[in-house]
Amino acid sequence: MPIIAKKHAEDYKDSRLYRVRHSSAHLMAEAVQALFPGTRLAFGPPIEDGFYYDFDTPRKFSEEDLSAIEEKMRELSKKAAQFVCEPISKADALKLFSDLGEKLKAEHVETLPDGAITLYRDGDFVDLCAGPHVDNTGELKHFKLMHVSGAYWRGDEKREQLQRIYGTAWESKDELKAYLTRIEEAKKRDHRSLGKELSLFEFPELAGPGLPFYLPKGAIILQELKNWMWQLHMDGSYGHPDKVYDPLSTPHILKTDAWHTSGHLKNYRDNMFMVYSLDEFESGMLGHHKPAAQGHGHSHAHHTGCADPGPVAPLADGSIISSAGVTAGDSSGEAGPAGRNAGAGAGNGAAVADENEGIGNYGLKPMNCPGHVMLYKVGTKSYRDLPARLFEFGTVYRYERAGVLHGMLRVRSFTQDDAHLFVTPEQYPAEIEGVFDFCCHVLDTFGFDYHVALKTRNPEKSIGSDEVWAMAEDGLRKVLEKRCPGKYYVEEGDAAFYGPKIDFIIKDSLGRSWQGSTIQLDFNLPERFEAEYTGSDGDKHRPVMLHRAILGSFERFFGLLIEEFGGAFPLWLAPEQVRILPITDLQLPYAQQLAQQMAHMRYNTNNGVVRVCVDDSSEKLGKKIREGKTQKVPYLIVVGAAEAEQGTITVESYHEGKLSDITTLDQLAHRLRDEIHHKVARRKA
RNA sequence: GCCGACGUAGCUCAGGGGUAGAGCAGCUGAUUCGUAAUCAGCUGGUCGGCGGUUCAAAUCCGCCCGUCGGCUCCA
Incomplete structure (x- = not known):
């Protein structure tokens, strides 16, 4: 199973190559400061294949600047200045960097414990640095500055905008050359150029950014993938030998109330497209802004107040609305009229109305889960019906910020091979294992290299209680320990808002990581939607829900396939065989x-x-x-x-x-x- | 969204204040050919859009749209 094991970061950190790159970053900073006095330094670490340094400067570095900086680096390298490590007290370091005007360095010193602070000098250049470095700058010969980009101080978009220069550095001329050749080769596998050359897909400018259109050849490949996935789901041959999936098909828009019930309106707001009919718009039926009642303000109050699915909020007219959008006492499961009418009706001003203010009466679905829960709830379910595995090739729409779109790999409209599995608490460990195996089978069919990550709760952006999250994370971790012990990554705070997940990550030809398959364990949405089943004891119980996609999305998977095979598809997918x-x-x-x-x-x-x-x-x-x-x-x-x-x-x-x-x-x-x-x-x- | 670069024919790109260029593709004709480009002719563009400067703008300036490389976000 070609799961790529966790890289031993330590090995790289101990290598001479790592020191070469780290020292190259210093050399570049020295060159930049020599050429552009007054440039302040931020961070400059080694990274995979090279290094970067962030600079705080009003100057916008140009391509010509890069050549000049590179030239200067070569000149400085000839001096072969020794890298000297120098311990320094916190107070002295603070004074030194303040005197130098290195505001960000000084700020960083503040975060360091006294007694463990060191400087590294080479020639006249000094930098706050834990090291280690190569012996002297003369060892730095095989480098090239690659490109310049923006970056934020400490990765915080509210902080200083910095200029980042990326470089690559190697131990030998041949390695540098091989790397540059590798980059050139990789560019030829770019799915965006191959998509054009092979007439697979198009992004018509008139349609809008991030909206992929399949040309006939692309559509054939898409359909072959769909046929295959359909077959795998329907014949139950992978992961779930006992029982197959049940197919569904659901609409692309749902009433705003549904997104309120699911929590998307709170937690996924920035990514949603809201819609309305012109009739509703023109007749003023949309939610209007009302002054918030009962101290219900915006943003922060919302975040904390509504992260909890349980409590009920009183409406101004005296009726009660649960945060699941259902009027208390109405257990039919139909999302109530609260969202729509509260805003337009007279005298309302509570949570729901406020949240829906001025937005459409419908939301374009960014996920399929609410639709699937609604269908789970049709009829009654007993424990004998579980696991219920509902799947759909569900097309979703997400507003992605303009700068993040990337060919087929990050789009605004895409179709997931999505399923939601409703299971008993006893069933979910085995169920997750089944899905895990399904994912591996699919990825292994193409021979992808991939790695696996457990993504845990972000307390700032999640619904549900601590206990439930702990239980869910533990459930996923146990499966990983069984299936790929020691090989998975843990990424804290990267969970979905409703639950933790296991993601399968595939790299594109230039080494960027993309999430493909995902398995998400969710105790929260069943609660919010009041999904239930009758147990063998005759009582009502809450099912556990698994969200999962095997390919992830057809679009992204298609893009990754193109890059993996350089456009030369396996015969079964080739549009012209x-x-x-x-x-x-x-x-x-x-x-x-x-x-x-x-x-x-x-x-x-x-x-x-x-x-x-x-x-x-x-x-x-x-x-x-x-x-x-x-x-x-x-x-x-x-x-x-x-x-x-x-x-x-x-x-x-x-x-x-x-x-x-x-x-x-x-x-x-x-x-x-x-x-x-x-x-x-x-x-x- | 932020920083920077870029946008010229279907595609890849040259040109850079004074009448819009090439190769490939397409069309027409000739050729009938044995393993990675046969020849000739023709067609094709409000130089991304809108505004400004100028006697004159593809070219200079501003705004917008889009793309690319990152950042931030994020399946």
Whole structure:
């Protein structure tokens, strides 16, 4: 199972390479201060493949500046100044950096314990630093400044905006060169350029940023993925041998009240698109701003006040609304009219109205869970019905900030292979294991490398009690300890607002991390929506809910697939699987006849047919081969006079070149069926 | 959202105050060819949008939109 084990950060930190990069950061800072006096320093750590340094300066570093800085670094390196470590008291350090005008360094000193503070000097340059470094700056030769970007002091967007310069540094010239070549190669696998070159998808500017459109070839791949996932869910062969999933399909918009009940309106607000009809808008039926009643203010009061699902809030008109949006006494489960009417009605001004003020009467769904809980609640459920596994290819919409969109990997509209599993408290450990195995099976089908992370509660942004969270986190941790002990990461505070999760993380060609599969354990939404089942004791109980997506989203997974395979998809996904190349027009009829035969071949029980085309352009064979290879068509069939006469074919494979052992359509069909059936995932050597 | 860069034909890009360029793609014609680009002709652009400066703006300035690299956020 190619789960990438937790990297031993310690190994890297102890390496000479790490010191080279750390020292390079110092050298760069020295060069920057030499060239641009008055530039103040922030942090400058080594990172994967290099280092950066953050500078506090009104100057905007340009590309030309980078060359000048690099030049200066080389000049300084020639002096081979010794790196000298110098312990310093907190008071002296504070004075030193204050005198130097290094405001941020001084601020950082404040956070350090006295007695453990050191400076590092090289030549005239001094920096607050724990080290270690290389012996002298003369050892720093193989570096290159890569790019400049913005950054915030301490990563806080409310603090100083800094200028960050990224560099790379290596121990040898060859390693540097190899790294730069690797970056160039990786750029060729960028799914955004391949998406264009292979006509897979488009982001029409008129439609809006982050809204992906699938072109025919992309749509074929999307549908193949959907067919596969449908099959895996319906035949129950992975993870849950006892019982299959039940498919659902739910609307894309839900009443604002539903999002109030689920807590999204509080905790997921920044990412939601709200909608309304023009009729409602023009007739003033939207929630209006009212002065907050009973001390119900904005923001902070909300955060704390409404993080708790339990309590009820009195309305001004005397009725009671639970924070689940249901009028007390009404246990029908229908979200009450509170959200909509409270704002428009006379005299209301309580929590719900305030929260809905001026926003649409409907919300475009950013998640599928509320819809799924609503369907779980249709009819009554007994313990015999559990686990209930409800799944949907659910399309969701999230308002992502403009700067974070990234091709197919971060979009505003995407479809999740989403499911919500309703289980008893006894069932959830085994259930999580089943899902975990399902995720591994899917990722392993493509041979992805991935790592696994447990993401725990963020107290600032979550609903539910401490006990319930502790229980949920413990449940997930136990599964990880069983399935991949010592190999998983723990990321504190990165949970969903309703529960902790296990995420599967895949890297793109340039090494950026993206969350794919996710398994989330949730004791809170069943409570909020009052989902229940009848136990063997005849009493009502609360089910536990698992949110999970295996691919994550089709869009992101598609993007990652493109990068993983450099656009040369496994045969079963390839939009054009076979292209027939007649050498001259005389073989065109034969080529078309072959295409006809192939197009009717079933390659699996799912009625799939081979996707085949004929290149009928009046080009020479060399050009046709080139076109076929450029479009990464897995198999090219060449037919000339000899083949037409003997009824044979000559086959060229994208990965393996000419296949001399295949001379007939039957032989090729056999190979294709096998390759498709086993979902063979070849990579270019 | 923030910092910076960029936006010229379907694609990749050159040009940089004085009549808009190339290659590929597309179309037409010729060629009928054996493993990564056959030849010729033609078509194609309000130079992302709006405003400003100027006798004159693709070019300079401002705002907006979009993209790219990061930051912050985040599945």
